Amino acid sequence: MHELFLIGIGTGNPDHITFQAAEAIRGADLILIPRKGADKADLADLRRQICARVMGEDASDRIAEFDLPVRDASGDYRAGVLDxxxxxxxxxxxTVAAASPAPRKVALLIWGDPSLYDSSLRIAARLSPAPKITVIPGITAIQALCAAHRIPLNEIGAPVVITTGRQIRDHGWPEGADTVVAMLDGGCAFQTLAPEGIRIWWGAYLGMAEEIVLSGQLAEAGPEILTTREEARARHGWLMDIYLMRRSQKRG
Incomplete structure (x- = not known):
């Protein structure tokens, strides 16, 4: 492998593919597609559909699938992630070594953008010998969420904190933030906050045909989001969601 392309593909809608991303996909000798188990087979299917749409009939000839290792969550979180x-x-x-002929340009299709709460760049840094790495930016879940709800990311002149559910659960509302975006929150950490004065905008399967969006004051919308999440997970077998919260600003 001479060059590795990490290609942001948005949040599941093939229309999110940029011209730059499409060109990189067409130019790749090999495209790696992870399999994450039967419950998340839709994610691999969507990647295959994107490749077929961009590359045409010969897409399958340049695809190599692999089973994604499972993270050991029994010990220290950071050590488990690094392993x-x-x-x-x-x-x-x-997977690349098993390909024939040997590929020079290899691509991975990354949900959202490779630079935002995604580990592909950190994983790529572990490769030896190190390939040239090219990153193609993509539409993020944050952009898709704001677009779906027709809201700006920030209030006028106000800061935004992008964090994880783990951080909210362990440390509460980030100090100094008016707006908080929570990613990678399978535990719905918004439940740990005092809901007064907080509005939430939530979305799941953003950009996909299955898209669901809900919003409202946290005290009322929070329980509805919990119920909707469980129903959606049971229906699809997997769930990919994100939410934004904003505290009411006092006006003088």
Whole structure:
């Protein structure tokens, strides 16, 4: 592998593919597609559909699928993540090595953008020998959420904090923030906050045909979001969601 392309593909809508991303996909000798188990088979299917749409009939000839290693969540969180990244880098290396003829340009299709709460760049840094890495930016879940709700990301002149559910659960509302975007929150950490004065905008399967969006004051919308999440997960077998919260600003 001479060059590795990490290509942002948006949040599941093939129309999110930029011209730059499409050109990189067409130019790749090999495209790696992770399999994340039967419950998330839709994610692999969407990647295949994007490749077929961009590359045409020969798409399947340039695709190599691999089983994504499972992270050990039994011990220290950070140590478990680092070990998991090592394992994924090893699978990438083995999958590329098994390809014939040997590919010079390899691509991975990354949900959202490779730079925002995604580990592909950290995993790529573990590859040896190190390939040239090219990053193609993509539409993020944050952009898709704001577009779906027709809201700006920030209030006028006000800061925004992008964080995780774990951080909200462990440390509460980020100090100094008027707006908080929570990513990677499978536990719905908004439940740990005092809801007074907080409005929430939530979305799942953003950009997809299955898209669901809800919003309102946290005290009322929070329970509805919890119920909707469980129903959606049961229906689809997996869930990908994100939310934005904003505290009411006092006006003088």
């Amino acid at each position: 998991w990244h090592d394992a994924i880098a090893g699978v990438w290396t083995d």
